[in-house]
Amino acid sequence: MGVPVTTVGTKKNIKVQRTSLKKNMPVLVFLAPFSVLFFVFTLLPIISSIFLSFTYFNMLEFPRFIGFTNYIRMFFDDDVFLIALRNTLIFAFITGPIGYVMSFLFAWFINEFRRWLRSLLTLIFYAPTLAGNVYFIWVFIFSGDAYGLINSTLLKLNFIKEPIQWLTDTRYNFAVVVIVILWLSMGAGFLAFVAGLKSLDHTLFESAAIDGVKNRFQELWYITLPQMGPQLLFGAVMSIAGAFAVGYESMSLTGFPSTDYSTHTLVLHILDFGNVRFEMGYASAVAVFLFAMMILTWWIISNTLGKIGK
Amino acid sequence: MKAEMRLFGLRYNKKPRLNRSLSGTVVIFVFLMFMSIFMVLPLVYTIVTSLKPINEIFLYPPRFFVRRPTIDNFIMMVQIVQDMWVPFERYLFNSLFVSVIGTGLYVMVASMAAYPLSKLKFKYASIYYQIIVWAILFRPEVTRIPQYVIIAKLGLVNTYWSIILPVLASSFGVFLMRQFMLTIPDEVLEAAQIDGANQYTVFIKIVMPMVKPAWLTLIIFTFQQLWNSTGSQYIYDETVKMLPTVLQQIASGGIARAGVGAAVALILMIPPIAVFIISQSSVMETMAQSGIK
Numbered sequence: 001m002g003v004p005v006t007t008v009g010t011k012k013n014i015k016v017q018r019t020s021l022k023k024n025m026p027v028l029v030f031l032a033p034f035s036v037l038f039f040v041f042t043l044l045p046i047i048s049s050i051f052l053s054f055t056y057f058n059m060l061e062f063p064r065f066i067g068f069t070n071y072i073r074m075f076f077d078d079d080v081f082l083i084a085l086r087n088t089l090i091f092a093f094i095t096g097p098i099g100y101v102m103s104f105l106f107a108w109f110i111n112e113f114r115r116w117l118r119s120l121l122t123l124i125f126y127a128p129t130l131a132g133n134v135y136f137i138w139v140f141i142f143s144g145d146a147y148g149l150i151n152s153t154l155l156k157l158n159f160i161k162e163p164i165q166w167l168t169d170t171r172y173n174f175a176v177v178v179i180v181i182l183w184l185s186m187g188a189g190f191l192a193f194v195a196g197l198k199s200l201d202h203t204l205f206e207s208a209a210i211d212g213v214k215n216r217f218q219e220l221w222y223i224t225l226p227q228m229g230p231q232l233l234f235g236a237v238m239s240i241a242g243a244f245a246v247g248y249e250s251m252s253l254t255g256f257p258s259t260d261y262s263t264h265t266l267v268l269h270i271l272d273f274g275n276v277r278f279e280m281g282y283a284s285a286v287a288v289f290l291f292a293m294m295i296l297t298w299w300i301i302s303n304t305l306g307k308i309g310k
Numbered sequence: 311m312k313a314e315m316r317l318f319g320l321r322y323n324k325k326p327r328l329n330r331s332l333s334g335t336v337v338i339f340v341f342l343m344f345m346s347i348f349m350v351l352p353l354v355y356t357i358v359t360s361l362k363p364i365n366e367i368f369l370y371p372p373r374f375f376v377r378r379p380t381i382d383n384f385i386m387m388v389q390i391v392q393d394m395w396v397p398f399e400r401y402l403f404n405s406l407f408v409s410v411i412g413t414g415l416y417v418m419v420a421s422m423a424a425y426p427l428s429k430l431k432f433k434y435a436s437i438y439y440q441i442i443v444w445a446i447l448f449r450p451e452v453t454r455i456p457q458y459v460i461i462a463k464l465g466l467v468n469t470y471w472s473i474i475l476p477v478l479a480s481s482f483g484v485f486l487m488r489q490f491m492l493t494i495p496d497e498v499l500e501a502a503q504i505d506g507a508n509q510y511t512v513f514i515k516i517v518m519p520m521v522k523p524a525w526l527t528l529i530i531f532t533f534q535q536l537w538n539s540t541g542s543q544y545i546y547d548e549t550v551k552m553l554p555t556v557l558q559q560i561a562s563g564g565i566a567r568a569g570v571g572a573a574v575a576l577i578l579m580i581p582p583i584a585v586f587i588i589s590q591s592s593v594m595e596t597m598a599q600s601g602i603k
Binding site: 024026027029030031033034035037038040041042043044045046048049052059106109110112119121122123124125126127128130131137138140141149183186188191192194195196198199215216227229230231233234237238240241244245267270271274275280283284287290291294295298 | 330331334335338341342345346348349350352353355356359374419420422423425426427430432441442443444445446447448449451452453454455456457460461475476478479480481482484485486488489490492493508509510513521523524526527530531534575579582583586587590591593
C-alpha cells in the first residue's frame, strides 16, 4: 500500500486499449446511467438557461431573441446590479478563502485526536450545516430591539445606551452576514477533508520523521498536503460554489431587499428578477455572468493548487 | 509527558505521535474548544428555545437558558399534526422513502460514473470531467423553469421521481467519488487485472472498499439534501407531499409559534444527525480495522 509521494500526481492509467467496442464496453456501462440523467436533468436545463440569457422571456410569452441586450443592460442600465456585483465579490473574497482554510485546518486539527473526541468534534463543527436553516436563531441573537441577545447583554453591561440595529444598520449588517456564512462554512469540503485525512498513508509520516521533518507544520506542507491534492481540489470547488452564491443567508438575516441594498448579492438579484419581476431572460444573463466569474476563479485556483508542496 | 498527552485524548493510532510539541497541542486544543462553543451555540439555543414556555419566550430581559423547561411546544406540534386530514405517518413515509431510495441510487450511479473518469482511459475524458465541475458552479435559480418543463413533459409531476431524479443527475457526487478514486494507486488495480479480474470485479471488490470513507461521506450529503427537500415545485397532491413542507406550514405562525418552530426544526434534524453519526463511526471503524497501512 505504500505509495511514494511522487507518483500521486502523475497518473499512469490502466490502459483500455484502442477503440474497439469490446474494450470500451466497461466505460460505457459505468458512464451510461449517470450520463443520461445528467444530460436530461442537469445539462439540458443549463443549456436552456444560457440560451434564455439572450432572450426577453417573461414566462408567459414565448422567449424573444434580443442578442446581447441583457448583458449590456447589466453594466449600463442597472445600478443595483453593480452594487450586487461589488457585494458578491467582497463576500466571495472574504468568506471563500477564510472558510476554505478554516475547513482544512479544523479537519487537520481534529484528525489528531482520539477516536471518540474526533467523532464528537466532527459532529460539532458540521452541526451548523447539518441543521440547515437555523438562521432564525441568529435573528434572535442579533435582533435589533432590546430583546436581542447581544443588545440586551450590552445594555445590561452599560456598553450601549440604545439597542444597535445589527441587521438593518448598514455599518453592521454586512459583518453579521459574514459571521453567519463563516459559521456555516464547515460543509462538504470539511467532511471531504476529514475523510481524506483518514485515508492517508501512515508509513510516510514515520519515514518523514526519520528524514528530518521537525514539526507539525513541516509535516503538513511536505507530507500531508501533497497527498491531499484531489480532496483539496474538491474543497476548492465547493468553496467557490458557496462563496459566490451568498444570498439566502443575507436574505434571512437582513431582509429582502436589505437597507440600501447593503447586503444585496448577485444570487438575490437573480431571485429578484426571476421570481419577483418575471424577467427570466435577464435573470439568466446575470446567472451566466456569475457562472463565468466562478469558472475563471476555478481555473486560477486549480492551477495554483497544483503547485502546493512542490 | 506521554501521560499529559493522553489527558487531552491525543494519541494517534495507539502510538505516540511524531513531530508534535506539547505546547502546540495545548494551543490547538484550547482553540478548538473555543471554536466548538461558537459552532454549537446556536444549536443549543434551538434546543433551549424549543423547551421554553410561551411566557419565557417573551421575557424581558431575555435569557439564553430556560428557567422552567416544558414540552408544551412539542405537545402543540403533535396536536396540530393530528388535526391534519392526511395522517402524519404518510408524510414521514414520503420523506423517508425518497431519502433512502434516492441516497442508495445516487451512491451507485455516482460511484459508477466516477470510476472510468478517474482510472480508465477514454476519449473526451478530460472535457467530461470539466463539464462535471462546471455544472456544480451553475446556479440552480435559473434552471428551475427548464427543469420543470422537462419533468412535466416526462409526466413526473406529483411523483417521488420528481425529487429523486434531479438529485441523481447532479454532478457533485461524481466529482467527490472521482477525487477519492484518484488516490488509489494504479498498481493495485493492475495487479487485480493480471490475476484475471475484469473491470466490474475490480470496481466492486477493490475500488469501492478502498474509497469507503468517500461514499460514507456522500451518503451524509445526499440523505441530508433529499430529507430537506420540500418538492414544493413539483408536488401538489397532498398525499405525496414531503415532511419539511408540512412542518414549515406549522412553524410559519409568527413569533408566538417561535417555540413550536424550534421544536419542528429540532425534530427535522434528528434523521440527518442519526445518518451522520452512523456513517462517521463506520468510517472510524474501517480505519481501526485496517490499522496502519
